[in-house]
Amino acid sequence: MEILDIGPDSPQFMAVYDELLREAFLPDELMSAEEFREAAQHGTLWVTGAIHDGRPAGAAVAEWSQDSQVLLLSYIAVRPDLRGTGIGGQLMTAVHTTWQDRVHPLLTLAELEHPHAHQRHTQYGDPIKRLRFYARHNALALDLPYFQPAMKPGGRRVPGMILALLAAAPGFASAGVAPAGPVRAFMTEYLTQTEGRIGLDTDPEGAALFQAMSAADIRLLPLDARHLVLAGYQDGSRLKPHRRQAVLDEASNAAAQQAWTNGI
Template identity: 40%
Template sequence: METVPMTEVPRTALRRYYDELMQPAFAPAELMTWDELDEALASRGTEGLLLLDDGEPVAGLVTEDYLDASLLLLAYVVVSSGHRGQGLGSRLIRRAVGHEPRLVLAEIEDPRFHEAHEHGGDPSARVRFYDRLGSHLLAIPYTQPSLRPGSPRVDDLLLITIPSAAPPAEVDGGLLRAFLDEYYGACEGEDVVVGDPSYRALRGSVPDRLPLSRLDELDLARPGPSA
């Protein structure tokens, strides 16, 4: 198997990765469209890696820069159903962010609110995967912004850290609020950042210093559905 930047693989292989791996793994509201992925990879700030087995995509990831590249979002990681359990996801993540000196974040579904679904996602399995990887929870009630007009926000997500070369003992709340401002502003517009009550409540939940919590401490992010 070989690991190749998405910008260096044939477009037919990249399109197969999107159609056969990404689309089945994520609900539409969580997933960029093919045109959005194609456009993002052609611009600065978005990068991707594909793991190819005899030319066929079996795993891949996409990252996005924020705050003038001072923070990295691991936007998507997916491994084909026939290649799971072989450590390929961990291999890709270590290749992409293992040497990063900056904060690396990811969004995953809270398994207490999101069940395994037809799109191929298993929230409980993702939490276990990232826990084995050494990730930590940021204890805020995170919601993903709407990725495009007409697409809903995705509630009840978890915002987590991804292990990198210099993992922090805690996260600077000012940095995290600035990331949220840029992310929501890019997706939904600056008016939302300034005046949307739901977004302002999310932003206001970020303390000045945010300790890293274990991934099994989900109640720190939000009460469970039975609370």
């Protein structure tokens, strides 16, 4: 297994998109193939891949926001038959080492499905296991009512998400808080680039998110599926089980619904 950068001119580059990302993420969660290639050519996106028998077995995709100095782990995926064999862990090591050396981000973030709102799926993965994976790699939740912005104007947002902190510049996040400034700048750029505008007066979810980022700091919480209650989600009104468009694994759904009813 080799862990290496896969540039936009590599024959493996679109294989990562077609064989890994398309397989692991719903269309609402995934940028288009054109955006993927263009951002890499522009230098704001890069791919670290795990190559096995000449094919990509796993990959992590970074998006760099120069303005906010925030790095986003946009996607990480491992081929379903190779999950649980340590490849994801090796990719996370790259996030914590080579990615940090490359741009020295103030904050490194990732978007995770909240297990109270998302169900397990054989193809797209298990939100509770995923939280455990990130917790093992020292990630923390930002205390925000997060949603993933729509990937294009008029597209659909993914509700019930967690914005997680994977890494911070030395001394930048401490005593259980992270500074809100870079997160606000990052979200402003992200929403403008994807949804085309920010109109908080007609957007209650956006307004709640920006309200929760309005103080100087954002509280950091352990990624614990049992107890993760985020600001703005506390009354549960915005954190309903999110029905995926794809065909769901019925047995897992029943278990997830039961867990939801029991408060996980």
